[in-house]
Amino acid sequence: MATRFLIEGRVQGVGYRNWLQEEAQRRGLRGTVRNLRDGRVEAVVVGTFEETDALLAACRQGPPMAKVTGIGLDPVGDPSVTGFVVLPTA
Structure with missing residues (x-):
């Protein structure tokens, strides 16, 4: 099972997707991250509860x-997915 994070605020145009990708990889997590057209960032994360x-x-x-x-x-x-991937805006 994976968890989807829908992150709101000033999260586009500030390097959030690449930062999140690095943080997730450092923790050994798999998943995806992308900007949404409504200004939010969506991440789908797979890993242990703790991480x-x-x-x-x-x-x-x-x-x-x-x-x-x-x-x-x-x-x-x-x-x-293998690893943690930045996807195109949806």
């Missing part, structure tokens, strides 16, 4: 120029 929770805590802060105002969480299906 996923640690990434969630980091995502609340984000990179230096980001201002996160909220993160929604949903269980989703496994994206079946």
Whole structure:
């Protein structure tokens, strides 16, 4: 099972996707991250509860120029990717 993070706030144009990819890879997580046309960032994360929770805590802060105002969480299906991939905007 994977967890989808829907990250709101000033999270586009500040390097959030690449930052999240690096944070996830450092924790050994798999998944995807992309910008959404409505201004949010969507990440689908697969890993242990502990590492996923640690990434969630980091995502609340984000990179230096980001201002996160909220993160929604949903269980989703496994994206079946190797590593952590930045996807095109959806």
